[in-house]
Amino acid sequence: MRTLKDNVLCSGVGIHSGEPVNMIIRPFDKPGIFFRRVDLDDKNLIPATYDNVSDTKMRNTTIGNLKGAHVKTIEHLMAALFVAGVDSALVDVDGAEVPIMNGSASLFYRRIMEAGITKGAGHKKIVVKKTVVATAREMLRALPFLERLKGFILGLFYRRRGLDGYVKLSPTKDKALNIKATLVYTEPIIGKQSFVYSFDNTKWSAENFIRNIASARTFGKYAEWGYLKAHGMARGADEKNVIVLDYGGEKTLNRIYWPDEFVRHKIIDAIGDMFTSGGFIVADLESYKGSHALNNAVLKKLFSNPDNYDIIDA
Numbered sequence: 001m002r003t004l005k006d007n008v009l010c011s012g013v014g015i016h017s018g019e020p021v022n023m024i025i026r027p028f029d030k031p032g033i034f035f036r037r038v039d040l041d042d043k044n045l046i047p048a049t050y051d052n053v054s055d056t057k058m059r060n061t062t063i064g065n066l067k068g069a070h071v072k073t074i075e076h077l078m079a080a081l082f083v084a085g086v087d088s089a090l091v092d093v094d095g096a097e098v099p100i101m102n103g104s105a106s107l108f109y110r111r112i113m114e115a116g117i118t119k120g121a122g123h124k125k126i127v128v129k130k131t132v133v134a135t136a137r138e139m140l141r142a143l144p145f146l147e148r149l150k151g152f153i154l155g156l157f158y159r160r161r162g163l164d165g166y167v168k169l170s171p172t173k174d175k176a177l178n179i180k181a182t183l184v185y186t187e188p189i190i191g192k193q194s195f196v197y198s199f200d201n202t203k204w205s206a207e208n209f210i211r212n213i214a215s216a217r218t219f220g221k222y223a224e225w226g227y228l229k230a231h232g233m234a235r236g237a238d239e240k241n242v243i244v245l246d247y248g249g250e251k252t253l254n255r256i257y258w259p260d261e262f263v264r265h266k267i268i269d270a271i272g273d274m275f276t277s278g279g280f281i282v283a284d285l286e287s288y289k290g291s292h293a294l295n296n297a298v299l300k301k302l303f304s305n306p307d308n309y310d311i312i313d314a
C-alpha cells in the first residue's frame with residue numbers, strides 16, 4: 001500500500017457548480033481512495049469505486065453512496081493519484097465537486113509528488129483474461145423509452161456522435177495498461193484524432209504522462225455554454241480550464257497546448273475511470289468515441305464474471 005507523506009491542499013471551483021470548494025488529500029491507513037464530504041454531518045464517506053459511480057451524464061464521473069452523498073468530477077484527480085502510484089488516500093471536500101483547477105491532471109499530479117509518497121507495494125494488478133466490450137448502442141437500448149426519446153430530441157449525444165462508440169478491454173502480452181483513444185467529431189478543428197499511451201508503473205511511463213498527457217484539458221463550445229449553464233453545468237468553466245470552440249468548431253477561442261489536446265484529455269479520463277477498479281488494470285484498452293458512461297459500463301462487465309480477470313497483489 002502506498003499513501004501520501006503529507007496532506008495536499010487544492011482550492012478552486014467546481015467546473016459544473018461554479019461553487020468554491022476546498023479539497024485536502026490526506027494520507028490514509030487502508031487501501032483504496034475514499035472521498036469524504038466534510039460539509040455533511042455523517043454518512044459522508046464514499047469509496048471511489050466503479051460500483052459507486054452514480055452518474056456519468058454530465059460529461060464527468062460522479063460517485064455517490066446509498067445515503068445520497070456524492071462527489072462530482074473525480075476523474076482527473078483519480079488519474080493523477082493512479083499515475084503517482086498512490087493506492088490509499090482520504091480526499092476531503094467541503095462541497096459536491098472536486099475543484100477543476102486548470103482543467104487537467106497536471107496540478108494534482110505535481111502537488112501529490114511534492115507531498116511525497118510512502119514506500120510500499122504499489123497498485124494491485126487486475127489482469128484482464130477475456131475481452132469485454134461496452135457499446136454506445138447497447139447503452140442506449142438499456143435506457144428507459146422516455147430517456148431515449150429525450151436523447152434524440154436534445155440531439156446532445158446520440159445524433160451528433162453516432163452509436164458506433166465503444167470501450168474495449170482485452171488481454172495484453174505486456175505488463176501494462178495500453179490505452180488507444182480515438183475521437184471523431186464533425187467540428188473541423190477536432191476531426192478524427194487518436195492517441196496512444198502505455199502505463200507500466202515505471203518512472204518512464206509517469207514521465208511520459210506528465211510530458212504528453214497530464215496538461216490536456218477538455219473542451220466545450222462557446223455556443224453551448226448558455227444552455228449548459230442554464231442546466232447546472234459548466235458554471236465554473238473558463239478559458240483557462242476548458243478549450244473553447246467557436247460556433248462552427250473551426251477554431252479555438254483560447255490557446256491550445258497541442259492540436260490533439262482533445263484526445264489526449266480522453267486518456268486522462270480513461271486512466272481516472274479505470275482506477276475506479278481499485279487497481280492497475282493490465283490490458284489493452286481501446287476507446288473509440290469513448291465516454292465516462294462507457295468506461296464505467298466496461299468495468300461493470302469485466303467484474304460481472306470472475307473468469308474475466310485475475311487479481312495479483314503487488
Ligand SMILES: [Zn+2]
Pocket residue numbers: 075076218265268269
Ligand atoms: Zn475529463
